[in-house]
Amino acid sequence: LKEIDEGKAKLLIPDPEEFRKEGKFDPSWAPVFYNPRMIFNRDFSVVIVHFLSPKTIVDALSATGIRGIRYYLESYTADEIIFNDRNKDSVELIQKNIELNKVPNTKVFNKDANSLLYEIKSDFVDIDPFGSPSPFILSSINAVKRGGFVAYTATDLAPLEGRARRSCLRKYFTFNYKLSLSKEIGLRVLISKVIQESAIMEKSVYPLISYYSDYYYRVFFRVINGAKKADEVLEKLGFIYECQDCGYHEISHTQCIDKCSYCGSKNIKTVGPLWLGNLIDKDFVNGLSQNLEKFSYLKYYDKIRSIVDLLLNESNYVGYYNLDFLASKHKTNVPAVSKMIECLGDASRTHFDTKSIKTNKKFEDILLCIKNLSYYR
Numbered sequence: 001l002k003e004i005d006e007g008k009a010k011l012l013i014p015d016p017e018e019f020r021k022e023g024k025f026d027p028s029w030a031p032v033f034y035n036p037r038m039i040f041n042r043d044f045s046v047v048i049v050h051f052l053s054p055k056t057i058v059d060a061l062s063a064t065g066i067r068g069i070r071y072y073l074e075s076y077t078a079d080e081i082i083f084n085d086r087n088k089d090s091v092e093l094i095q096k097n098i099e100l101n102k103v104p105n106t107k108v109f110n111k112d113a114n115s116l117l118y119e120i121k122s123d124f125v126d127i128d129p130f131g132s133p134s135p136f137i138l139s140s141i142n143a144v145k146r147g148g149f150v151a152y153t154a155t156d157l158a159p160l161e162g163r164a165r166r167s168c169l170r171k172y173f174t175f176n177y178k179l180s181l182s183k184e185i186g187l188r189v190l191i192s193k194v195i196q197e198s199a200i201m202e203k204s205v206y207p208l209i210s211y212y213s214d215y216y217y218r219v220f221f222r223v224i225n226g227a228k229k230a231d232e233v234l235e236k237l238g239f240i241y242e243c244q245d246c247g248y249h250e251i252s253h254t255q256c257i258d259k260c261s262y263c264g265s266k267n268i269k270t271v272g273p274l275w276l277g278n279l280i281d282k283d284f285v286n287g288l289s290q291n292l293e294k295f296s297y298l299k300y301y302d303k304i305r306s307i308v309d310l311l312l313n314e315s316n317y318v319g320y321y322n323l324d325f326l327a328s329k330h331k332t333n334v335p336a337v338s339k340m341i342e343c344l345g346d347a348s349r350t351h352f353d354t355k356s357i358k359t360n361k362k363f364e365d366i367l368l369c370i371k372n373l374s375y376y377r
């Protein structure tokens with residue numbers, strides 16, 4: 001074992017040198033999983049959980065226990081943390097790490113997360129799996145107390161972004177295609193799945209904050225009880241099509257779209273069901289943004305600040321236009337994002353893609369700006 005620091009925690013992890021000697025380089029080969037590429041995810045989660053103020057937390061897929069431990073040490077809200085992993089080595093290491101960090105009031109289980117989540121109730125459940133969170137959605141929503149919260153990480157971008165279409169249908173029941181706006185579509189597909197699973201239990205979920213980063217999606221939901229509310233959120237599921245000829249896209253509440261309403265082409269690709277509501281709760285993220293400074297010690301504080309600013313400035317428009325994609329469809333130069341925003345007036349950047357814009361302006365206005373900016377080069 002090797003001791004490292006992450007945030008305010010000290011952590012024992014399997015010594016990477018040991019398994020490197022055996023020719024294994026990926027963290028998933030270690031007897032217990034620890035991934036330094038997820039420190040930003042955990043830093044940001046510590047901040048978000050602080051503002052959710054749960055009294056009890058379940059870290060259902062704990063590995064080394066780093067998340068639960070950091071929530072106790074840095075989010076300052078919980079008086080009970082439950083850890084769990086089905087891997088025995090992991091549970092032994094969690095115990096050691098809890099002692100090392102003197103975390104009081106813990107319970108550590110060595111169960112399948114699904115069976116544990118049907119036995120307990122908590123204010124906040126964190127699901128941080130390998131790949132898709134789908135196998136744990138129903139049980140995790142079930143484990144959330146009235147008015148509580150649940151968070152998911154999804155690293156299975158191939159199905160969510162429509163590159164693995166059959167897998168997307170199996171895991172998320174969405175008919176998907178790879179489109180120019182797939183980074184955003186992936187997050188909306190994940191949210192749609194969580195909404196559908198909660199509806200089964202007559203519950204509804206609302207995204208408080210959700211984002212894409214590096215190679216994963218992360219979303220925090222508030223969970224509300226009641227069949228009527230569940231019906232209301234289901235109504236915000238729908239479809240989006242992208243025209244493969246002119247690059248136009250449009251949302252729709254039915255799947256029966258047969259041609260592009262801008263150019264009339266039948267060469268369109270329709271994806272759905274997916275979530276067409278907001279990706280963040282602006283009041284929640286605003287509150288977080290105004291009180292972020294107390295977390296300035298975090299390794300990824302600057303990155304958190306910049307993603308929070310981007311999220312707050314992003315328009316609620318569903319989708320985005322990638323300027324490379326549009327320029328290639330219309331055979332123009334690629335304009336700078338800043339110039340496009342200036343030209344359109346009502347437009348914003350998006351955290352999904354640095355080369356894209358969100359705007360409520362008409363498609364012909366977007367094309368006009370692209371053409372004019374290209375002409376003036």
Ligand code: SAM
Pocket residue numbers: 033034035038042060061062063064065066067084085086087090111112113114128129130
């Ligand atoms: N949350 C950890 C972190 O931030 O470092 C990483 C968790 S790792 C991606 C996923 C963990 O889930 C692994 O330790 C694995 O043993 C455990 N696991 C996978 N399937 C499980 C299941 N059905 N029930 C309980 N644990 C499971």
